[in-house]
Amino acid sequence: MFSDMRMAAGRLPRLFDWGGQTSPEELLHAAKVLLWVRWLGLIAASVEIHYRVDHGSLSHILNTFYCLGFLAANGYVQWRIHRTRTAKPAWLLGLSALDLAVISFSTSISGGFNSPYFVAYYFAVAVFAYVFTSPRFVLPWTTLVAAIYSVLSFTVEPTVDISAKEEQHLFYRVLVLYTVSAVVSIISGLERESRRKGLERERELQRQRIEISQTIHDTTAQWAYMIGLGVEQATELVDETQDDLKAKLRLMAELCRSAMWELRHPIDGGQIFRGEELGQVLEAHAATFTVITSVPAELVQRGREPPLSIIDKSLMFSIAHNALTNVIRHAEAGQVTILLECDEEELRLSVSDDGIGLPEDYQGRGHGFRNMRADAERMGGSLDVKSDDNGGGATVLCVVPYRNLREGD
Numbered sequence: 001m002f003s004d005m006r007m008a009a010g011r012l013p014r015l016f017d018w019g020g021q022t023s024p025e026e027l028l029h030a031a032k033v034l035l036w037v038r039w040l041g042l043i044a045a046s047v048e049i050h051y052r053v054d055h056g057s058l059s060h061i062l063n064t065f066y067c068l069g070f071l072a073a074n075g076y077v078q079w080r081i082h083r084t085r086t087a088k089p090a091w092l093l094g095l096s097a098l099d100l101a102v103i104s105f106s107t108s109i110s111g112g113f114n115s116p117y118f119v120a121y122y123f124a125v126a127v128f129a130y131v132f133t134s135p136r137f138v139l140p141w142t143t144l145v146a147a148i149y150s151v152l153s154f155t156v157e158p159t160v161d162i163s164a165k166e167e168q169h170l171f172y173r174v175l176v177l178y179t180v181s182a183v184v185s186i187i188s189g190l191e192r193e194s195r196r197k198g199l200e201r202e203r204e205l206q207r208q209r210i211e212i213s214q215t216i217h218d219t220t221a222q223w224a225y226m227i228g229l230g231v232e233q234a235t236e237l238v239d240e241t242q243d244d245l246k247a248k249l250r251l252m253a254e255l256c257r258s259a260m261w262e263l264r265h266p267i268d269g270g271q272i273f274r275g276e277e278l279g280q281v282l283e284a285h286a287a288t289f290t291v292i293t294s295v296p297a298e299l300v301q302r303g304r305e306p307p308l309s310i311i312d313k314s315l316m317f318s319i320a321h322n323a324l325t326n327v328i329r330h331a332e333a334g335q336v337t338i339l340l341e342c343d344e345e346e347l348r349l350s351v352s353d354d355g356i357g358l359p360e361d362y363q364g365r366g367h368g369f370r371n372m373r374a375d376a377e378r379m380g381g382s383l384d385v386k387s388d389d390n391g392g393g394a395t396v397l398c399v400v401p402y403r404n405l406r407e408g409d
Helices: 002-011 024-050 058-084 089-108 116-131 135-155 166-218 220-237 243-274 278-293 310-331 368-378
Strands: 297-302 336-342 346-353 382-387 394-401
Touching (some): 024 116, 024 166, 089 116, 116 166, 243 278, 243 310, 278 297, 278 310, 310 394, 368 382, 368 394
Parallel strands (some): 297 336
Antiparallel strands (some): 382 394
């Protein structure tokens, strides 16, 4: 019976979760919303603190220090999130505890039950319920907030006037606290469930793409490789007097090599959908390039790769692939270097060769450079192409600021 109950519970929509059950992407999204709401609240509090007050008074100085402390805490958490592109529950829990402490202190020094700051308790439970949607977390927190406010209402002058039935007003205020936390928790849970279903559909499409790339690898790519190998062997057997036949065979070999390379785009790119980092995928692609073209290619990575979304990794990979395709077709290079630089503020990807450089009208030939520039702009970045006029090769450079990248998958 108990196993049946557990199975039934497992089929219910998982609307409430936190911590280990909440995905990093969901927590990061909630943290960003919370921080911007707090910034708006801090701006409003700063205006209220300095508007028509006795500047220099003890209360004004204390309120100013409180506001500066809030600004510092909020700024620190936002800086950590921007730096690491992750949000830890402990940071958000600390901000919520700071909210509760300052709101309670402000309530205690401004009239207890009659303090206008009691409205801020609704903010405290709302933002907490938005981030930590689980009832096993939200309910104790709301109870703690209600208990603190009730104690202050009965102990700080002027206290609740029983003769005037003010305890009824206190009861309704506490009831609204629970209502706000429940409504926000449910809405936040439904929103996350909707996003989770969207991600599941996207992952299913990714799984299908991986299967397609594997099918290509097991069939078409193998056949193309065998055909190209056979053409190259036939070229060696052709008599030297049959120049036209040899030229055609060499052309067929080049076409086979190009076909094999283009087939490697979905095959190697499929590793992105398996969760591989961009650096690992580019390293494997460089090795494939060396095998197909016999031109040495290597990946040089500087810095630790940050969490990147599948979309951004795919666009970066496409830029690298198209740049390498141009090397195969036009560069006549003897060495290729892929450089992936993960700086503090931006991601830089470059593909350099030591070939003959680019012709003046290179941008008007085909769609390669237009596609690379379009991919860079989709990420909020830029693409720069440099060619040595003295025949020292060419470099394709893509630069994308981290702030423009999507949240990591």
